[in-house]
Amino acid sequence: MKRAGWYVVAGAAAGFAGVLGVHGLGTAPAAALGQLKPGGPGASAAPSAPSSAPANGSAVQPGSSGPARKATGTVEQYGYGELSVAVTVHGNQITGVSVPLLRTAEPYSQQLAQQVIPMLRAEVLAVHSARIDGVSGATYTSAAYAQSIQSALDKLHVG
Amino acid sequence: MGFETVVAPRSRRSRKRPTALPSAPRPRPALARAGLVLAGAGLGAVTALAITAETGRELRAAGGAATFLGSLTGLVGMYLALLMVLLVSRIPAIERVLGQDGLLRWHRRLAPWPISLLVAHALFITVGYAQAARAGLGHQVAVLLTRYPDVLIATVGLGIMCFIGILSIHAIRRRLRRETWWLVHLYMYLALALSFAHVLALGPSFVGHPLTQIVWSVAWAATAGLVLCYRFGLPVARSLRHRLVVTEVRPEGPGVVSVICSGRHLDKLAIAGGQFFFWRFLNRSMWWQAHPYTMSALPQPPYVRLTVKAVGDHSAAVARLRPGTRIAVEGPYGAFTKYAQQRPQALLVAAGIGVTALRSLLEDMPRNAAPVVLLRATRPEDLVLHNEVAELVRYRRGRLHELVGTREQAMLDERTLPRLVPDLDRRDIYVCGPEGFVTSIVEVATRLGVPAEAVHHEAYAL
Numbered sequence: 001m002k003r004a005g006w007y008v009v010a011g012a013a014a015g016f017a018g019v020l021g022v023h024g025l026g027t028a029p030a031a032a033l034g035q036l037k038p039g040g041p042g043a044s045a046a047p048s049a050p051s052s053a054p055a056n057g058s059a060v061q062p063g064s065s066g067p068a069r070k071a072t073g074t075v076e077q078y079g080y081g082e083l084s085v086a087v088t089v090h091g092n093q094i095t096g097v098s099v100p101l102l103r104t105a106e107p108y109s110q111q112l113a114q115q116v117i118p119m120l121r122a123e124v125l126a127v128h129s130a131r132i133d134g135v136s137g138a139t140y141t142s143a144a145y146a147q148s149i150q151s152a153l154d155k156l157h158v159g
Numbered sequence: 160m161g162f163e164t165v166v167a168p169r170s171r172r173s174r175k176r177p178t179a180l181p182s183a184p185r186p187r188p189a190l191a192r193a194g195l196v197l198a199g200a201g202l203g204a205v206t207a208l209a210i211t212a213e214t215g216r217e218l219r220a221a222g223g224a225a226t227f228l229g230s231l232t233g234l235v236g237m238y239l240a241l242l243m244v245l246l247v248s249r250i251p252a253i254e255r256v257l258g259q260d261g262l263l264r265w266h267r268r269l270a271p272w273p274i275s276l277l278v279a280h281a282l283f284i285t286v287g288y289a290q291a292a293r294a295g296l297g298h299q300v301a302v303l304l305t306r307y308p309d310v311l312i313a314t315v316g317l318g319i320m321c322f323i324g325i326l327s328i329h330a331i332r333r334r335l336r337r338e339t340w341w342l343v344h345l346y347m348y349l350a351l352a353l354s355f356a357h358v359l360a361l362g363p364s365f366v367g368h369p370l371t372q373i374v375w376s377v378a379w380a381a382t383a384g385l386v387l388c389y390r391f392g393l394p395v396a397r398s399l400r401h402r403l404v405v406t407e408v409r410p411e412g413p414g415v416v417s418v419i420c421s422g423r424h425l426d427k428l429a430i431a432g433g434q435f436f437f438w439r440f441l442n443r444s445m446w447w448q449a450h451p452y453t454m455s456a457l458p459q460p461p462y463v464r465l466t467v468k469a470v471g472d473h474s475a476a477v478a479r480l481r482p483g484t485r486i487a488v489e490g491p492y493g494a495f496t497k498y499a500q501q502r503p504q505a506l507l508v509a510a511g512i513g514v515t516a517l518r519s520l521l522e523d524m525p526r527n528a529a530p531v532v533l534l535r536a537t538r539p540e541d542l543v544l545h546n547e548v549a550e551l552v553r554y555r556r557g558r559l560h561e562l563v564g565t566r567e568q569a570m571l572d573e574r575t576l577p578r579l580v581p582d583l584d585r586r587d588i589y590v591c592g593p594e595g596f597v598t599s600i601v602e603v604a605t606r607l608g609v610p611a612e613a614v615h616h617e618a619y620a621l
Contacts, residue, residue: 007192011199019207107366
């Protein structure tokens, strides 16, 4: 067929421009991911606080005493990326947990981490220490989460 | 010549044909062009998808570049695989323009790309994820295979693809039986199906993008539907409708037989001269393989005829077919028809058994066509059907040249061809025969300045 290449090139240019027009460069996917997971981060490698948005940490519990103190734990590498956890304590009570840094290799891990982190947060708030059971199916993430919290608690001399 | 007397007297045929048979649908190049634009648009779209899924920050992060290349090669590779399937799905609108061998040529030309892109995809992703997780490659491979959803089966799929890809390399494929290769090739559908799930579950352009997921799934489902419809449903329906059976097998020359088949509703079968069917003879030893054979004459309801030269197991078995054997057909296919003609007149060239397509094409040409026909054979007895061709040429006020002898004795090159056909510059060239012969004639035509779109060929690859 005559000039077949040109038809393909013309189509490719149109298709490319069309998708770019709808999406915009590197912005729309991030927004979409954010919508899917309320409180989720922008893109997958962006520093983020996935679990912090809905109830940002400071659920001050009755009976807690002393001023609120806050520390950020070490950055932990795990199989699928890296994260660090910040804790807020009143006295010896953990009253808030957030994840200021979550970086993953790809969207799947990001999505997984976003599902798991709220569960881990709930565990920590329940037992008031880093000695959590973790979430099955997310062993590496759980371990990194616990480790980072422990380092933050160490900084605060709690636990 | 007995064909005419058995099937129908010649006079009746020439009187009845124009009204009795529906003409094959005319090819519409605009549709094929639209297909090209659409294919290009898809390519542009998937490239843009891969790019928009990535932010600058991600790209600069550890492993970001490799991961990006991984998703780009994966997306483009899968998209090209989709096009490969479409190229062999026998969509009639495209098949009529490019012809079966044109589509297969594109399929073959495209083939190395999806496979190497998908292999690159696997490598890039492994390296990128390993860098991001600061893990060793071996560890990362284990993590990918065991802990990521659908990656294991996709890897199996990629393995199948590579295996089939290697078998398809010309040097290896030549050593395989056609049927073996064809059956193994079917596993490509399985490989693609296995790869499908991990794209939706893990692809950066798909996770959290329901619209992209839907469009992608619909495109694949539609492709599967087209394949099922045109490679399976339509042939079955057509075979059931026409119910062809072998009526007679008769020798035409050394190792050449004509099979005369009869069937129902053949007056409704739209076929253009020069087209072919895949024939599946439903007896105990041949039912599982379908072979392409050209009709050597336009149908004369209730009869059709194909002429076959024994060159392989299957074509040799055709000579031993028993009357009453039922036949399933797939087709008609091929763009080697009068509709392809670009210039006022035509030169038809055939070598050996290539005369079959030439004969039915000639029969389909109008009475004022004045074609020039060249028949080439090594021995005089190999000029099968030449009496019928002579008759058809005479009726259309054309000229027939029979070239008998070895290649050196009966040479067709830049000097002899213009001498035989002085008005070559106002003729299309239709050439049909063994692959080597077709290639050499196409080269001669090119050197003589015949534009590519005025050269039509059909090669019999063995």
